[in-house]
Amino acid sequence: MKLYYSPGAGALASHITIRELNLDVELIKVDVVQEHKTEKGEDYYKINPKGYVPFLWIDANNNLSEGAAILQYLADQNPAGNMSPLAGSPERYKLQEWLTFVGTELQQIIGSFFVKGHFTEAGLAHLHAKLQKRLTILDSQLSDTEFLMGAEYTIADAYTFAIMNWIPAFGLAIDISGHKHLNAYLDKIRSRDAVLTAMNEEGLLG
Numbered sequence: 309m310k311l312y313y314s315p316g317a318g319a320l321a322s323h324i325t326i327r328e329l330n331l332d333v334e335l336i337k338v339d340v341v342q343e344h345k346t347e348k349g350e351d352y353y354k355i356n357p358k359g360y361v362p363f364l365w366i367d368a369n370n371n372l373s374e375g376a377a378i379l380q381y382l383a384d385q386n387p388a389g390n391m392s393p394l395a396g397s398p399e400r401y402k403l404q405e406w407l408t409f410v411g412t413e414l415q416q417i418i419g420s421f422f423v424k425g426h427f428t429e430a431g432l433a434h435l436h437a438k439l440q441k442r443l444t445i446l447d448s449q450l451s452d453t454e455f456l457m458g459a460e461y462t463i464a465d466a467y468t469f470a471i472m473n474w475i476p477a478f479g480l481a482i483d484i485s486g487h488k489h490l491n492a493y494l495d496k497i498r499s500r501d502a503v504l505t506a507m508n509e510e511g512l513l514g
């Protein structure tokens with residue numbers, strides 16, 4: 309298998325999961341900001357016509373794009389690693405609810421701050437207010453449970469961390485100081501060995 313990623317992108321969640329589960333996956337860095345080429349100079353659009361990361365090449369006949377799908381595929385490669393409830397279980401649907409929340413709410417709203425110059429002042433204020441509501445949902449969940457799904461650390465946590473990490477990594481002007489449970493949770497995830505390994509491999513530790 310090969311994971312196409314870009315340093316600090318949402319693909320960090322897949323990278324973390326690979327390290328958590330000791331999966332044998334080759335990592336291939338892609339420039340998705342300017343050239344859309346791999347580090348070997350291949351045209352990335354020929355590999356993944358969508359042009360974005362993450363992208364998982366499984367074999368000559370199978371591949372996956374979209375972070376939430378890739379994360380579930382990776383977790384299912386090592387069920388003993390407990391990063392996802394088993395497919396078909398009621399808990400799996402709850403996990404999918406969280407993955408969808410992270411992908412469509414957190415990732416999309418926080419991603420908008422990369423192009424904040426395109427918004428009016430009122431538009432930006434609306435985005436900030438909307439994001440704070442989403443962060444309150446997370447904070448409230450984490451006041452009751454250690455991780456999003458309860459006591460077990462899952463791919464939904466790796467995904468949340470990867471997206472929330474955009475704020476410090478890219479210096480986004482988003483204040484999360486009012487969400488103490490969320491902050492403690494992110495600190496706990498940041499100190500995991502697999503997370504530090506993946507971040508180090510992406511050159512994110514300075």
Ligand SMILES: N[C@@H](CCC(=O)N[C@@H](CS)C(=O)NCC(=O)O)C(=O)O
Binds near residue numbers: 340358
């Ligand atoms: N829907 C995709 C979105 C992935 C995405 O937006 N990736 C960004 C980096 S975080 C990217 O590669 N952007 C480059 C581009 O859109 O060309 C997912 O959830 O995986």
